Amino acid sequence: MKVLIVEDDALHRSYLNEAVRTALPECDAVLESENGRLGEIEARKLRAEFIVMDLQMSERNGIEAARTIWRERPDTKILFWSNYSDEAYVRGVSRIVPEGATYGYVLKSTSEERLKLALRSVFLESQCVIDREVRGIQQKGMGSGHGLSDAEYEILVDVALGLTDKTIASRKKLSLRTVQNRLQQLYEKLEVYQETGDDESRYNLRTRAVAVALMRRVLNASAVERAERDLQDDAD
Amino acid sequence: MKVLIVEDDALHRSYLNEAVRTALPECDAVLESENGRLGEIEARKLRAEFIVMDLQMSERNGIEAARTIWRERPDTKILFWSNYSDEAYVRGVSRIVPEGATYGYVLKSTSEERLKLALRSVFLESQCVIDREVRGIQQKGMGSGHGLSDAEYEILVDVALGLTDKTIASRKKLSLRTVQNRLQQLYEKLEVYQETGDDESRYNLRTRAVAVALMRRVLNASAVERAERDLQDDAD
C-alpha cells in the first residue's frame, strides 16, 4: 500500500507524512509532491490508489489535479485537506468527483485524531468523510434560503469571466432574454440592487454581483481560472 | 522584550514560536493570537512593540489588523509572514505602512535561516527586510512595462467593487469622462479588448478586467473587502 501526499507547504507536508505513517501502519511507502502538476505526474507514474492532497497550490491547484487523476482512474481515493471551507472550493470539488468515487474533505484546523480517522475511513473502508463545517456549506446550495442553484452558479461564473449576455446565450444555447432573467435571479439571491435610488452611489449590478460573490467566498480566483480554461478548451 | 505572534495555523504558529525563541534569546515572552481581531486586542493590551503576523486569516486579515495597530502606535515593528507574494497583498501592505515605520515581508517558503535573520534585522536593527521575490512584485508597479500605476489600481478597485462610472466620478471628484479615460488605460494595461470582433465571444470589458486582475493576482477577495469597508466608512 502506497500513499501519495500532494501539498506545497513543507511543514504541513511533514506533518501529514507523520500522520499517515502512524494512522496507517499497513502502509509501506509515503511519497510526496509539492504541487498539483508534479502530483499528477507522480500519481500516474505510481498508479497511486491513495492520495491526500491540498487545495490552493501554486502551480496547479488540487481541484484541477484531482480532476485529471480521476479521469485516468476514477477509483482513486482522495482525501482533500484544506485551509478553508469556502463555497467555491466545496462546489469545485463536488463538481468533479466521479460517480461512486470515494473521497474526503477535512479542514487543516481539525484535530490530529479526526485526521487519522478520516485517513482510515476513506482509504481502508471506502467511506466518504466530510467535515461537519464543510457539509454545512455543501447543503446551502439546495436549501430554500440563500445559496445558489446550479443554474445561478453557472451564470455567475460566466459573468465573472467577463462574458456578455449575448455570448453566454449562444454558449449555453439560450435566448438572450433567458440569460437576463437568470441574471435577475442571481441579483436577488445575492441581494444586489441599486442601493439608495437617489442620485449617487449606484452599482453596476453585473460587477457588483461578482464582488459580493467574492466576499461571500462563493467565488474565488481559482474558480475563475478553471472556468477560463474550460472556456479556452471548448473554443475548439 | 516581548514578541506577539498572530497566525491562525497551529502548525505555523508553533514553528514561529520556536524560531523566535532561538533567533532572539534576549526575548523573554512570546505571546500568540490566532486571528487578526484577537491580535489587535492583544497588541493593545500588551503595548506590543514586536509583532510577526500572517496575512490571510479568517476573522480579520493581517493587513487590517496591522493598519489599526500602526494607527495606535506607528513605531511598532511588524514582520509579515505570508504564503504568497501576490501583488494584491504586497500593494495592500505598502499602502498602510506609516512614514518611517520598520517592517518586513518574508514568504513562508523561505529557509529557517532567512526567517531568523529577518527577525533579528527587523526587530533589533530596525531594518526593513523584504524578500527578493516580493521586491520584484513591488517594483512592477513603477516599471515601464505592464503593472498598474496608482491611478489605475484605484479605479480597478472601484470597478471591482461594482461601482458605476458616475459614482466613481463623484467619489473621486472627477468628471465622468476622465473616469472613462482611466478605464480605457486600465483595459490596455490588462490587455483586455473585444477579442474576435466577429459576432461571438465578446467580452464585457468592465467585468473582464476584474477577471483578468483576479487571475493575475493583482486583486483578491481581501482587497475587495478592504475597499468595501472604506466605502462604507466614508459614506458617513
Next chain:
DNA sequence: CAATGATCTGCGGGTTCCCGCAGGACAAGC
C-alpha cells in the same frame, strides 16, 4: 517663447445592460 506631451473635460453615437410587461410551453393538482 514655442513646442511637445500628459492629463482633464465635453459632445455624440453606437452598443450593451437592466428590467417591466406579456405571451407561450409544459408539468402538477383540485
Next chain:
DNA sequence: GCTTGTCCTGCGGGAACCCGCAGATCATTG
C-alpha cells in the same frame, strides 16, 4: 378541464457603457 406555477422567449425603452474626436489646462524642454 381549468388553474396555478415555473420556465423560456420577444418587445421596447431608459440608463449605463465603450470610445473616437476635439478643445483646454498644465508641466517640461530646447
